[in-house]
Every structure is written in structure tokens, then in C-alpha cells.
Amino acid sequence: MDILDPGKTVFKTVQDAIPVSNIGIVKNLCAALLFPGDSVDKRTDILSGGEKSRVVLATLLVRPVNLLILDEHTNHLDIPAREVLPEALKSFTGTVVIFSHDRYFLKFLVTRVFAIDHGEMIAYEGPYEYYQSKIKTQSQDRMASLA
DSSP states (O other): OTTSOTTSBHHHHHHHHSSSOOHHHHHHHHHHTTOOGGGGGSBGGGSOHHHHHHHHHHHHHHSSOSEEEEESTTTTOOHHHHHHHHHHHHTOOSEEEEEOOOHHHHHHHOSOEEEEETTEEEEEOSOHHHHHHHHHHHHHHHHHHHO
């Protein structure tokens, strides 16, 4: 959130992040991230922490990048931002690498899990539920071998 210019409005901040944009595209993106109507005219210095997070998210989602790395990204978001973030990321066309303990978020988005345990990385080629079932089976197998 340190990248936000306190003298700019939500609209201007998002507009500056989009390489080629028109007013409609900027307003639609702002509305999708819960800045409808005149709320785009708020200066970033008066926004709450959650609102600032949504502005930063908007600027990230419109940049011409194909990789986002999110590390415990939901920790400091307000409830509205936590609700729109998964949908926004689902529409992102690039790759998203997520480090998170938020199981709801992981279940909604993850298509492949890379688990790192004791210095070893294991790839699970499936959604989060697949990963959960595999580690449950592995745990049961370990318990059975100890008995």
C-alpha cells in the first residue's frame, strides 16, 4: 500500500496503471472492486486499509503481467475485499502463486499444490481437495505402518 500516491483519487490511481484505458474500463474495474459511482473520486489518503488494499489489487490486476505471487494476501483485507478477490483472481489469465493458510480461498482457486515439508517439495497435480485427500491417506499409511 506504500505505492499509493496520497494526492491521487482511486480513479486516477487505477487509470494510471492501465496502459491503454478509457473511462468506462476504469470505472467498471473500480466498481468490480467495490468502488461504485462517486467513491472513485475519493483520495487514497482517506481510504481505510481494506479500501487501499482493493486499489492496489486493481492496479496489479490490470498490469500486463503473467505472474502474481501472493503471500498471505488475505490477512489485511477487509471483508468486502476478501469476497471479491477470489473472483478477480479467477479471471486473471496468468499464473498465480499463492502462499496462504486461508483454506476457503485455496479451495476456490487452487488447481495444483506444491507442498514443502522438511526441505522436500512434492507436487500434487490436482485441486486443493486432491491435496487434502492425499495427505490424509499418507498420514493414515504412516500410522498403519507404526502399528
